[in-house]
Amino acid sequence: MSEVRQTKFRVEGMDCASCASKIDAAVRRLSGVSDVSVSVMAGTMTIRHEGEIDGSAVSQKITRLGYPTRPIVPTDAIGAPAAAVHGHSPACNHDHGDHAHHDHDHDHDHDHDHDHDHSHGAQGHSHAHAANKVAAVEGLHGHDHGPTDGPWWKSRKGRLTIAAGVALVLAYAVGHLFPAIAAYAFILAMAVGLVPIARRAIMAALAGTPFSIEMLMTIAAIGALIINATEEAATVVFLFLVGELLEGVAAGKARDSIRSLTALVPKTALLEQDGGTVEVAAETLAVGSVILVRPGDRISADGVIVGGQSAINEAPVTGESVPVQKTLGDNVFAGTVNGDAALRVRVTAAAEDNTIARVVRLVEEAQESKAPTERFIDRFSRYYTPGVVVVAALVAVLPPLLFGGAWSEWIYKGLAILLIGCPCALVISTPAAIAASLSAGARRGLLMKGGAVLEGLGKLTAVAFDKTGTLTEGKPRVTDIVPFGRKGPEVLTYAAALEAGSSHPLALAILEQAREDGIVVPPVSDAAAIAGKGVRATVNGEEVLLLSPKAAAERVALPLAHSRTIASLNAEGKSVSVLVIGNVLAGAIAMRDEPRADAVEGLKALANAGIKTVMLTGDNKRTAEAIGANLGLEVHAELMPEDKQRIVRELKGQGFIVGKIGDGINDAPALAAADIGIAMGGGTDVALETADAAVLHGRVCDVALMIDLSKRTMRNIKQNIAIALGLKAVFLVTTIAGITGLWPAILADTGATVLVTINALRLLQPIR
Numbered sequence: 166m167s168e169v170r171q172t173k174f175r176v177e178g179m180d181c182a183s184c185a186s187k188i189d190a191a192v193r194r195l196s197g198v199s200d201v202s203v204s205v206m207a208g209t210m211t212i213r214h215e216g217e218i219d220g221s222a223v224s225q226k227i228t229r230l231g232y233p234t235r236p237i238v239p240t241d242a243i244g245a246p247a248a249a250v251h252g253h254s255p256a257c258n259h260d261h262g263d264h265a266h267h268d269h270d271h272d273h274d275h276d277h278d279h280d281h282d283h284s285h286g287a288q289g290h291s292h293a294h295a296a297n298k299v300a301a302v303e304g305l306h307g308h309d310h311g312p313t314d315g316p317w318w319k320s321r322k323g324r325l326t327i328a329a330g331v332a333l334v335l336a337y338a339v340g341h342l343f344p345a346i347a348a349y350a351f352i353l354a355m356a357v358g359l360v361p362i363a364r365r366a367i368m369a370a371l372a373g374t375p376f377s378i379e380m381l382m383t384i385a386a387i388g389a390l391i392i393n394a395t396e397e398a399a400t401v402v403f404l405f406l407v408g409e410l411l412e413g414v415a416a417g418k419a420r421d422s423i424r425s426l427t428a429l430v431p432k433t434a435l436l437e438q439d440g441g442t443v444e445v446a447a448e449t450l451a452v453g454s455v456i457l458v459r460p461g462d463r464i465s466a467d468g469v470i471v472g473g474q475s476a477i478n479e480a481p482v483t484g485e486s487v488p489v490q491k492t493l494g495d496n497v498f499a500g501t502v503n504g505d506a507a508l509r510v511r512v513t514a515a516a517e518d519n520t521i522a523r524v525v526r527l528v529e530e531a532q533e534s535k536a537p538t539e540r541f542i543d544r545f546s547r548y549y550t551p552g553v554v555v556v557a558a559l560v561a562v563l564p565p566l567l568f569g570g571a572w573s574e575w576i577y578k579g580l581a582i583l584l585i586g587c588p589c590a591l592v593i594s595t596p597a598a599i600a601a602s603l604s605a606g607a608r609r610g611l612l613m614k615g616g617a618v619l620e621g622l623g624k625l626t627a628v629a630f631d632k633t634g635t636l637t638e639g640k641p642r643v644t645d646i647v648p649f650g651r652k653g654p655e656v657l658t659y660a661a662a663l664e665a666g667s668s669h670p671l672a673l674a675i676l677e678q679a680r681e682d683g684i685v686v687p688p689v690s691d692a693a694a695i696a697g698k699g700v701r702a703t704v705n706g707e708e709v710l711l712l713s714p715k716a717a718a719e720r721v722a723l724p725l726a727h728s729r730t731i732a733s734l735n736a737e738g739k740s741v742s743v744l745v746i747g748n749v750l751a752g753a754i755a756m757r758d759e760p761r762a763d764a765v766e767g768l769k770a771l772a773n774a775g776i777k778t779v780m781l782t783g784d785n786k787r788t789a790e791a792i793g794a795n796l797g798l799e800v801h802a803e804l805m806p807e808d809k810q811r812i813v814r815e816l817k818g819q820g821f822i823v824g825k826i827g828d829g830i831n832d833a834p835a836l837a838a839a840d841i842g843i844a845m846g847g848g849t850d851v852a853l854e855t856a857d858a859a860v861l862h863g864r865v866c867d868v869a870l871m872i873d874l875s876k877r878t879m880r881n882i883k884q885n886i887a888i889a890l891g892l893k894a895v896f897l898v899t900t901i902a903g904i905t906g907l908w909p910a911i912l913a914d915t916g917a918t919v920l921v922t923i924n925a926l927r928l929l930q931p932i933r
Contacts, residue, residue: 172220176203442457499514662702708746774873843871
């Protein structure tokens, strides 16, 4: 039995599932090929085959389809023996506990740890795994992509579109100056764009896809030439090329956005060596080496702290706005930001296995695991286009052959039927409805990436929300000022004085509340942080401290009533800081990231539409459940990016059509895994690019509005298709009966376009 091998190729110019299906069909016909996997997102194709395969021959075959291709990974045996197997699981050992405030230990009692293990084989990786890593690293850093990743006008499609546009403009000029040769000018202009399209159509047909969208376009253009509509033919060909070019640009941006994740990880690291530190490339760090991370630096690798303690901003990984206090033995992640103290970190994962790299792989895998949604016109043309050609040919040939009809009369009728059957009206009518909906949505701040997204939104049966920045505002606010020994305004005044100048999210919440209340913040002296406990300073000659409840209890006696009050605030998911003036308990301030103003209304609208709602968050369980109880939705807390992705897949496995709403990099894998991913508000570029849609104004109610717009759009599209096909059916009968001819056929196609366009424009009405 022949050995099963694997070869990987770089494929340029792929824009959508239609491209992938043509390539897949062509390669599967090759001798010895057992499986084909085409990744539009990564721009790659992986072939499994028996024995050797001629990579250059495969490249040439795909290149002829219009997708320049070349091998990028040498052939390697699947399951070849290796020195050791590389075992890897997502590492965390992460404490999702205290929302540490500076050095405040707010004592949220969160002991939920994820005990994951980054285990690495001592002898290395298997060949297959190593090959995958080579491909992954190349994909992450964008190596060797050629013109596809450059400016659009340097790509093959860009140059062809520009040439076709210039030719069309010249044809209009020549036709105006020399009307007698206008038809020939438009024929030449059309040929500039149509010849490459027709060539691709022929190659696709020979490779197993006879009725591709290129074939559809070729038939439509030639049909227009037959009835001497040369100007329309040239224009339609140019617009087709523009549409394909825009798809390519969009696909390229999506790929770039995923690769940009790697920019979060520093290129260099300070490696401890021979009693000192030396700057090295981060990708060369070996598991077990120790690096120094200075205050304010991004951490270069996943690892565990072996020296120092500091607050770590983990927003790039968990999406949560409040830094987490980390000390000896705690895990840290590549791409997160060190706070106010130096750390020594022992590396636990190589560059290709760190948290950010895993997120990138999860996004790309989830993108490709989606069921491919073919463009409507491609699906329909499988039956419609050959049917029209057959009917036209039969009308032109059978009556003269069987019944002695006049050839000129019946060929004329056949050409009319070909024109009636021209898919131009259908091709225009569906995008008209989509364009109107996209425009209406954009005016409301609802962005959707094309017709497939519009269709999918209306089918959603479950929606999973992120918490921070999605259901909530994304920044803590003061919720309670509890006076103990001093009045409330005085408690806020002293707390604001201690926090003046700080950029910590909880400090900013106190300062914002002080500004709203018109409080004048007094000056302080001798300000200092108390490690792991809070801050202190002298205000108006008195020693003032803002401490965690635990640290406050060590300094002054906390009456049982006050302890119960603090415990009750903590149970509501609030962070509590206790103010002590001298040795007297003055009061407490509670803070929490509060729900958006329209969150309850938005979730109710979804529930009324029969849609299940859940919350997926990396925040601690107590805070999440408190927010969830107020909003009335199911809660899953203390999740890493891969956990969110897993839950989305579980919901899909239960039969739900799932939408995921999020605003951070940590949401990217789940956004990609969902049937429809929606980025919320001012989310990261990666979330916006990974998502299928975006709610720019951050209103929860807008999610329900977007779903309603989708349903109205799909009803409109069905109406448009019925109008277009209905008119064609009527004129098909009248043409065969000899009642109508070429000019009425032209009017039928034009009339259908006008009617469906007017119908589509109804979608431009303001969204309520």
